[in-house]
Amino acid sequence: MDAFSVAVRRRPGNPRFLSCLASALARADRAALAAQTAEQVLALAPDHVPAMQTLAVLRLKSGADEPRQETFDRILAIDPEFIPARHQRGLVLAALDRHDLAVEDFTRILRVLPKCAVVLIRRGEGQLARRNLGSALDDLNAGLAIQPDHEDGLRARAATLTWLRQNDGALADLERLLALDPAREQTHLDRIRLLRALDRKALAALAADDGVKALPHSVEILFERADLNQAGPLEPVLRDLDEIERLKPDDPRALDLRLTVLLRHGKNDELYQLSDRILATNPDHAHALFWRSTAQFRNRSFADALAGFERVIQLAPADSWLSNSAAQCVAEIRRRSPK
Structure with a gap:
């Protein structure tokens, strides 16, 4: 960064040096000064692709901009081979659940950089999201062979192996992740x-x-x-x-x-106390009613239990575990005491 600062002082209006300085400032986490420098470049050269990229990424990281594909479309319209913008657009598309397009961007990068671990892993994540599990595993294995401790890669491979029911492999990746973090x-x-x-x-x-x-x-x-x-x-x-x-x-x-x-x-007294406390503030708490009614059923307080279960059926979502269980209990109570 010091070298770029010297170059800028010697040639203050040179967009290339200013853009390099902006990138160096961004890498040094001096975001405000980096953005200011990138804006200075774009005032001199509105289509300067590296400065456009630096500013776009800074604005994304700061939350000033929402993730938008169009931001990087503009950069790639000027220079379709500018890999940082294509990579960032792939990440934005993935964040927007446009995994098909994200995979296309990552694939295009891999034609130029076939051994780039990070891009292999990002494409693998996209393939996982699309449930192309074989392709996902191939990409993730290739990326992790180059960068074995990449946490996102390990996490995605664990998920892929789980889908493929290769559970011991998934557990090994999760244990590796826990060793790392x-x-x-x-x-x-x-x-x-x-x-x-x-x-x-x-x-x-x-x-x-x-x-x-x-x-x-x-x-x-x-x-x-x-x-x-x-x-x-x-x-x-x-x-x-x-x-x-x-x-x-x-x-x-x-x-x-x-x-x-x-x-x-069998802690019925404690159960009644807790359910009373819950129902005092929320008389329609279906779970509290269900478990209280179950205890009453077991204690053969059938009338109270029946009223509680019938109320649960009214409150719980139709065909849920709760409503179905309550209905079974109602049927059992009526079977035992048909009158």
């Missing part, structure tokens, strides 16, 4: 949920423990651990649910899970 919540969640989907519940519980150790204040990971452990001892589950309540009061999933485990463990 142990504090990324989504990676912990992806690993836990994949293990659960594979019915490897003991490993999923260990993965949830790892997640809570790394991110003790993650509501999502705490919830996954509580949900995994609900069939085990009650106290650890309640501790996780208490922490969720502290971090995110009245989280609906946590309240529902608390009602579930209280019922599972």
